[in-house]
Amino acid sequence: xxxxxxxxxxxxxxxxxxxxxxxxxxxxxxxxxxxxxxxxxxxxxxxxxxxxxxxxxxxxxxxxxxxxxxxxxxxxxxxxxxxxxxxxxxxxxxxxxxxxxxxxxxxxxxxxxxxxxxxxxxxxxxxxxxxxxxxxxxxxxxxxxxxxxxxxxxxxxxxxxxxxxxxxxxxxxxxxxxxxxxxxxxxxxxxxxxxxxxxxxxxxxxxxxxxxxxxxxxxxxxxxxxxxxxxxxxxxxxxxxxxxxxxxxxxxxxxxxxxxxxx
Amino acid sequence: xxxxxxxxxxxxxxxxxxxxxxxxxxxxxxxxxxxxxxxxxxxxxxxxxxxxxxxxxxxxxxxxxxxxxxxxxxxxxxxxxxxxxxxxxxxxxxxxxxxxxxxxxxxxxxxxxxxxxxxxxxxxxxxxxxxxxxxxxxxxxxxxxxxxxxxxxxxxxxxxxxxxxxxxxxxxxxxxxxxxxxxxxxxxxxxxxxxxxxxxxxxxxxxxxxxxxxxxxxxxxxxxxxxxxxxxxxxxxxxxxxxxxxxxxxxxxxx
Numbered sequence: 001x002x003x004x005x006x007x008x009x010x011x012x013x014x015x016x017x018x019x020x021x022x023x024x025x026x027x028x029x030x031x032x033x034x035x036x037x038x039x040x041x042x043x044x045x046x047x048x049x050x051x052x053x054x055x056x057x058x059x060x061x062x063x064x065x066x067x068x069x070x071x072x073x074x075x076x077x078x079x080x081x082x083x084x085x086x087x088x089x090x091x092x093x094x095x096x097x098x099x100x101x102x103x104x105x106x107x108x109x110x111x112x113x114x115x116x117x118x119x120x121x122x123x124x125x126x127x128x129x130x131x132x133x134x135x136x137x138x139x140x141x142x143x144x145x146x147x148x149x150x151x152x153x154x155x156x157x158x159x160x161x162x163x164x165x166x167x168x169x170x171x172x173x174x175x176x177x178x179x180x181x182x183x184x185x186x187x188x189x190x191x192x193x194x195x196x197x198x199x200x201x202x203x204x205x206x207x208x209x210x211x212x213x214x215x216x217x218x219x220x221x222x223x224x225x226x227x228x229x230x231x232x233x234x235x236x237x238x239x240x241x242x243x244x245x246x247x248x249x250x251x252x253x254x255x256x257x258x259x260x261x262x263x
Numbered sequence: 264x265x266x267x268x269x270x271x272x273x274x275x276x277x278x279x280x281x282x283x284x285x286x287x288x289x290x291x292x293x294x295x296x297x298x299x300x301x302x303x304x305x306x307x308x309x310x311x312x313x314x315x316x317x318x319x320x321x322x323x324x325x326x327x328x329x330x331x332x333x334x335x336x337x338x339x340x341x342x343x344x345x346x347x348x349x350x351x352x353x354x355x356x357x358x359x360x361x362x363x364x365x366x367x368x369x370x371x372x373x374x375x376x377x378x379x380x381x382x383x384x385x386x387x388x389x390x391x392x393x394x395x396x397x398x399x400x401x402x403x404x405x406x407x408x409x410x411x412x413x414x415x416x417x418x419x420x421x422x423x424x425x426x427x428x429x430x431x432x433x434x435x436x437x438x439x440x441x442x443x444x445x446x447x448x449x450x451x452x453x454x455x456x457x458x459x460x461x462x463x464x465x466x467x468x469x470x471x472x473x474x475x476x477x478x479x480x481x482x483x484x485x486x487x488x489x490x491x492x493x494x495x496x497x498x499x500x501x502x503x504x505x506x507x508x509x510x511x512x513x514x515x516x517x518x
Contacts, residue, residue: 024357028365050383104279109287116496117458120473123480124492127303203373210375211465211477221375237376244371 051230056238059231066232067220067239074209074216075243077133078201081140085201086193088141089148090186094178097156110149118142119200122208131212136205143204147193155189156182187262191255198251199244206240217243305485310493313486322475322487323494329471330391330460331498337395338456342449344396345403353411353433363408370401374459378466387467394463399452406448410441439517446506446513453502461495472498 023030033053040052060067096103122139129135159182167177209218217240224232288307295306313319348366352359374394381390414437422432464473472495479488 025360025364027358028361029368032365032368050380101279104276105283105286107283108280109283112284112500117454117461117499120458120461120476120495120499121492123476124303124488127480127483127485127488128300129303130301199371203375206373206375207462207465211480218375225379233379237373237380240373240376241368241371244373245368248367248371 051234055231056234060235060238063232063235067217067235070215070217070220071239071243074202074205074218075247077136077205077216078140078198078247081137081205082144082194082197082201084137085141085144086148086190086197089145089150089193090152090190093149093152093156093186096153097178097182098174110146114146114150118146119204119207122204122211126208126212132214135212136208136214136216139204139208140201143200144193144197147196148190151189151193151196152186153189155186159185184262188255188259191258195248195251195255198247202240202244202247302483303485305489310486310489314490314493319487319490323472323490326470326472326475326491327494327498329468330457330464330473330495333391333463333471334395334456334460334498334502337392337397337460338399338453340392341396341398341400341456342403342452345400346407346445349404349407349411350433352408353437354429359408366401366404369397374398374462378463381463382466387469390466391460391463391468391471391473395456395459398459399456402452402455403445403448406451407441407445410444410448411437413444414440442517443510443514446510450503450506450510453506454499457495457499457502 036050036053040050043050092106096106118139122135125138125142126135129138163181164177167181172180205216206218206221209216210222211218213219213222217236221233221236221240224230224236291304292307294300295304295309298304314323348362352362374397377394377397378390381393385393411433418436418440419432422436427435460471461473461476464471465477468474472491475491476488476495479485479491
């Protein structure tokens, strides 16, 4: 009998253990909040530069109506870009799989493009596609494109040889092999790409909105900064952080669920 | 061993690769010439011609020096801090889980949220360096934590049985064994540092590629905009290529 086994599982005990686990995982986040509070009250910097956490939380809670429409818009842009970009990435990966010529021509191009900092290209894309939501969508799509292309392509190539051979021997066409064997096999790759991309797409959307204006969290942030609404600016940053963390956690959960389902 | 059977496909591969790159460049030139994408997309040849002008070279050179310095300093700073934090997690295991969460949160904090904070605390000049350090540091931290955890249990047991403390185990076993994985992280961190420096400059730096990108976007200087973008892409590619070469050398030594 271990000590742990003999402890009666009273609700109080469970709460205490839960709190302990929570503290051991999130002590750094708490320390960060505490440091922010201390810095804002001790640094002697004006409230206009660094507001206290309390006032920022207060602004988000009381003016949630201001934040929500912009938040929904930004999330919508990121989601639409994810769908378009990952769809195109998957389609091109299949094209590369199906043709040696496409594969030979596209692979080096994709390698070069992959190391281009897409987010830094926002000004160029803004000039080409105009200041507006189409540009935001183009950026989130490009951001989502490459991981899907690379991950799905890798899964298509490393499909179990024996199963492919078996299906061919039994007279399955290349299309049938693709549909019945390779695409299901590629799903986990697509899910990894989703996890890698989800929060980057949100960030890309916000940066584009910050530079171009229009709607969304990035624009809300730029406007609050230029009108010296410090609580609003920090509140936007806080909301953006929470959304970014949440989209990463969601994407990871989706990946785990899908990997269990498809492998 | 280069039998004709293996060289023939390789030559075809190289030919296809060159054809692919040329096709993309030609398409970009064509789009610019015909103007189907509007005034924002100049012919690539014009951008390259612009790059040969002395005034453009001076302008881009100054910007490149500022961005390159910020990116390099941020890369070094981020790497050092990330390795120290990883070492702290290895030496005091109770902190490890919290440090992991901190890194995930710091990474998830969108750069536009950090920008004004850094400008308030550290000033305009230091912000690009710090954003670059954040971007690079996260990549190094993730690689380093998994590198230290990847030593095999049997070796760790030998160290424990022979009475080695955590510090000795870290310095003599985990760190040398983890070098290849850490260097993998560095190859990702180098382009991340360049991107971080460029984005950091958007929040109000005085010079740099990022400043040039935004000001030429706003002033409709299309050739200058594309030249700055090509420069940023080239620097990022160069950072990656250099680190891949370093990785090759390190892997020959450590694997």
